[in-house]
Amino acid sequence: MGLDHGVVGHEGPAYEHTWTAKDTMLYALGVGAGTSELEFTTEKGQRVLPTFAVLAAQSPGRRLGDFDRAMLVHAEQAFELFRELPAAGGVRTSSTVTGIYDKGSGALVTSEARAVDLRTGEPVIVSRSAVFIRGEGGFGGERGPRDDWALPDRAPDHKITYATRPEQALIYRLSGDYNPLHSDPEFAGRAGFDRPILHGLCTYGVTGRALLHVLAGSDPSRFKAMSGRFTSPVFPGESLTVSIWADGPEVLFRTAKDDGTVVIDRGRATITPG
Numbered sequence: 001m002g003l004d005h006g007v008v009g010h011e012g013p014a015y016e017h018t019w020t021a022k023d024t025m026l027y028a029l030g031v032g033a034g035t036s037e038l039e040f041t042t043e044k045g046q047r048v049l050p051t052f053a054v055l056a057a058q059s060p061g062r063r064l065g066d067f068d069r070a071m072l073v074h075a076e077q078a079f080e081l082f083r084e085l086p087a088a089g090g091v092r093t094s095s096t097v098t099g100i101y102d103k104g105s106g107a108l109v110t111s112e113a114r115a116v117d118l119r120t121g122e123p124v125i126v127s128r129s130a131v132f133i134r135g136e137g138g139f140g141g142e143r144g145p146r147d148d149w150a151l152p153d154r155a156p157d158h159k160i161t162y163a164t165r166p167e168q169a170l171i172y173r174l175s176g177d178y179n180p181l182h183s184d185p186e187f188a189g190r191a192g193f194d195r196p197i198l199h200g201l202c203t204y205g206v207t208g209r210a211l212l213h214v215l216a217g218s219d220p221s222r223f224k225a226m227s228g229r230f231t232s233p234v235f236p237g238e239s240l241t242v243s244i245w246a247d248g249p250e251v252l253f254r255t256a257k258d259d260g261t262v263v264i265d266r267g268r269a270t271i272t273p274g
């Protein structure tokens with residue numbers, strides 16, 4: 001039992017991922033877009049939500065060792081997007097586990113994926129993510145790097161609230177993440193949750209929609225980067241409020257539930273001026 005620390009630093013096999021216009025529309029529905037965002041949810045002049053970049057750059061996960069999968073949660077997610085994604089397209093991705101850190105209550109496993117255009121080889125996406133495996137800390141490793149994100153000491157410049165649907169996770173999972181933590185009450189119970197929780201990347205996508213519409217005039221070509229830390233689970237049906245501090249192209253944000261619980265913290269985004 002335990003994590004395999006030998007995976008750190010080794011690049012996995014290249015993985016090719018293609019997607020169709022239907023895949024990107026289904027993704028938009030999965031992160032809550034609907035009738036007021038038809039350019040993302042229908043084929044008429046279809047464009048792609050920037051946060052789809054994270055899915056486009058995903059590859060089958062590396063085996064990290066022996067542990068209870070129910071104890072693994074998505075902890076952090078960042079991406080850089082070098083150009084607007086096409087409604088249908090393809091990338092070749094190579095990914096590397098970049099670190100396994102000892103956080104006491106758990107282990108933090110960080111990875112980086114680089115995706116290039118399948119046809120031209122040009123860089124399209126860099127995606128950095130971390131998973132937190134509860135109960136796998138305490139192995140005497142480093143705690144890992146810290147960042148200098150600080151909550152601005154002024155009210156947010158923008159606040160926007162989006163509802164999620166009770167069946168949101170059941171729609172989102174059709175974009176390819178069938179982890180039963182998000183659909184199976186028995187499995188979720190084993191992980192210590194009263195009911196299935198929303199995918200972190202669904203919360204991330206809802207948050208990305210808020211940033212796109214409020215700051216980028218709904219233009220995906222202006223959306224260059226986004227990062228954040230998942231700090232608390234979301235249950236499907238809960239509302240999400242994104243608070244945004246925007247002085248210029250570098251943006252800070254936080255996403256919280258109605259009771260004030262912060263679910264994405266330390267948010268940063270880069271949006272170019274229109």
Ligand SMILES: C/C=C/C(=O)SCCNC(=O)CCNC(=O)[C@H](O)C(C)(C)COP(=O)(O)OP(=O)(O)OC[C@H]1O[C@@H](n2cnc3c(N)ncnc32)[C@H](O)[C@@H]1OP(=O)(O)O
Pocket residue numbers: 072073074075076103104105106108130132134143144146179181197198199200201229230231232233234
């Ligand atoms: C397959 C699943 C996919 C999914 O989509 S799951 C759904 C999305 N994810 C979530 O809902 C996770 C929400 N986050 C949490 O529930 C908690 O958050 C954690 C369980 C991840 C950690 O909580 P705790 O064990 O109480 O940790 P601590 O005592 O707050 O912090 C211990 C150290 O861990 C660092 N840390 C805490 N949370 C995170 C995180 N999300 N990403 C990266 N690091 C984290 C802290 O900073 C600190 O470390 P330092 O002492 O070195 O500063």
